Amino acid sequence: MNPSGLSGDQRGGSVDVVKDRNGIDQVLLRSSGGFSARVSLYGGQVRSWMTDRGEELLFTSSKAVFKPPKAVRGGIQIGFPQFGNRGTLEQHGFARNKLWVIEKNPPPFMIRTDSDGKTFIDLLLKPSDEDLKVWPHSFELRLRVCLGANGNLSLIPRVRNMNCKPFSFSFAFHTYFSISDIGEVRIEGLETRDYFDNLCQRERFTDQGNSLTFESEVDRVYLDTSSKVAILDHGKKRTFIIQKEGLPDVVVWNPWERKTKAMADFGDDEYKRTLCVDGALIEKPISLKPGQEWTGRLDILLLYSS
Incomplete structure (x- = not known):
């Protein structure tokens, strides 16, 4: 079924x-x-992103639970109104395990959307009575997911304060990339940046390397990063370019062997085939006054090398 009433050009x-x-x-x-x-x-979650060759670019665990209220282990999860487990809410907030709706007539976008020639969908999440009990703030969270003719994936979130008082929130696109092997990838673009290490009680360090490679568990929040980060996968001879606006931080996570074995919805060896690199807004939460709106953007580009 083709949803009628969608705005924009789907040529x-x-x-x-x-x-x-x-x-x-x-x-x-x-x-x-x-x-x-x-x-x-369910969760406004991108579950799959495939090339014209039928190659899956996002990881989903073979042991993922697909039945609500559990969030599906993989794809691109939405972390809102918090990311992590520092607050009173469930880890990574509630947006990732709530039922969204298709919005057929969204308010106009105030930033570039590059919608011409792209295929896209607009989703909307509003708080339920249950949500308001645990986080007493009325909001509208919109998400536009765009797929370019060349396969580039764009996600544009918008959060509007529908309250009569201000509120603050954090946000993240928790993205499980499919990789050849964790030992065959590196990340460029985070050099010289400060980060919180969640494996060291959130102690702050500065990255000193030329690129980030992996030999053990990693759980870091890189702060005030550049607008572009690259994941180079030597095994699959491809590179993911992550470009972002309004998302100053980058989460890098791989649970490695010991922690993976403790997760019921994660295969014991699957840590080798995935890496999470998230465009995020964590260190400095956004505060919105009544009626104000925040907009972010995440673009993921795919490049192949010979």
């Missing part, structure tokens, strides 16, 4: 709605270039 691509195994709607985006992305209304 050359298609938007279809299908049901998952639990009867929850998923939006399937197809670009004119043969790429595809699948977005679940």
Whole structure:
């Protein structure tokens, strides 16, 4: 079924709605270039991003739980209104395990959307009565997911304060990239940046290396980073370029062997095949006055090397 009433130009691509195994709607985006992305209304989560060759670019655990209220281990999860477990809310907030809706007539975007020639969908989350009990702030969280003809994936979140008083929030796109092997990848673009190390009681360090490679568990929040970060996968001869606006921080996470074995929804050896690199807003939460809106943007580009 093609959802009617969607705004914007979907030239050359298609938007279809299908049901998952639990009867929850998923939006399937197809670009004119043969790429595809699948977005679940449960959590507003991008579950799949595939190339024109049928190659999956996002990781999902073979032991992932697909039945609510559990968040699916993989894809791109939405961390809102907090990321981590420092507050009174559940870890990474509640947006990732709530049911979103398709918004057919969203308010105009005030930043560039590059929608021409792209296939996209607009999703909306509003707080339920249950949400207001644990986080007593009325909000509207919008998410536009765009798929370019060349396969580039863009996510544009918007948070509006519908309260009569200010509130503050954190945000993250918790992204599980599919990789060849954790020993075959490196991250560039975080050199000389300060980071909080969650494995050392959030002690602050400065990255001294030329690039970030992996030999053990990593759980860091890099602060005030540049707008572009690259993940180079030598095994698959490809590079993910992460470009971001309004998301100054970058989370880098791999649980390694010991912690993975303690997770019921993570295969024992699967830490070797995934790396989380998140565009995030953590160190300095955003404060919104009544009626104010925050907008961010995450673009993920795919490049192949010979």
